[in-house]
Amino acid sequence: SNTPVITIDGPAGSGKGTIAQRIAKEMGWTILDSGALYRLVAFAAIQNACSFDDEVGLAEIARNLPVTFEAQDNNIVLALLDGVDVSQSIRSEKAGDAASKVAAVISVREALLQRQRDFAQLPGLVADGRDMGTVVFPNATLKIYLTASAEVRAQRRLKQLKDHELNDNLASLISDIQERDARDMNRKHSPLRPAKDAHEIDTSDLSIEEVVAKILSFYKSH
Numbered sequence: 001s002n003t004p005v006i007t008i009d010g011p012a013g014s015g016k017g018t019i020a021q022r023i024a025k026e027m028g029w030t031i032l033d034s035g036a037l038y039r040l041v042a043f044a045a046i047q048n049a050c051s052f053d054d055e056v057g058l059a060e061i062a063r064n065l066p067v068t069f070e071a072q073d074n075n076i077v078l079a080l081l082d083g084v085d086v087s088q089s090i091r092s093e094k095a096g097d098a099a100s101k102v103a104a105v106i107s108v109r110e111a112l113l114q115r116q117r118d119f120a121q122l123p124g125l126v127a128d129g130r131d132m133g134t135v136v137f138p139n140a141t142l143k144i145y146l147t148a149s150a151e152v153r154a155q156r157r158l159k160q161l162k163d164h165e166l167n168d169n170l171a172s173l174i175s176d177i178q179e180r181d182a183r184d185m186n187r188k189h190s191p192l193r194p195a196k197d198a199h200e201i202d203t204s205d206l207s208i209e210e211v212v213a214k215i216l217s218f219y220k221s222h
Ligand code: C5P
Pocket: 012, 034, 035, 036, 038, 039, 096, 099, 100, 101, 103, 104, 128, 129, 130, 131, 132, 180, 184
């Protein structure tokens, strides 16, 4: 399609979500938080007492996921499940861990594929996740792969969780995040890895503004 798409992939806490929001705001584009879809599938599965071993049940939940995203004035996007705002409930590291389990199921990924592609609408889309550049938008205009040291990523996650008043401690967060990343990188289907044509940015020692500026300059010179 002709819709410009910027993909931002990377491990947990690499800054994807924040950076994607900022880029979308600068460009006046819409945003796809693909991780929220996997978090919602896991959340709905737990609500419906569907076991994470039940691949058929999980795929059915993914296919029929009654989700709507609602953009707020402050650029925050609410996730509504059956009209109920579950944005806070899906933000915990526990929800992220559950998401990464259902995300390893191929039929779940297939069920979410077209739904994700439908987000590509003019004037443009910023899509963040794990396989945006490799699988969902292989022809994206610009592909970014963000990294950061495990320590920095855990610190960022801890701060985010505190902002949402979700308590956790740093030591357990580091090990949880490392375990989740290993699962995401080593799974058979759509593992987390940079697309061949992605620009890699290590954000460990960069401010949000610096990362945003880098991406915008890549886009201008693409
Ligand atoms: O980005 P976020 O932390 O919200 O993602 C939660 C989980 O969803 C990830 O750990 C990953 O397992 C899964 N995910 C995925 N593909 C994406 C986005 C997220 O497999 N495009």
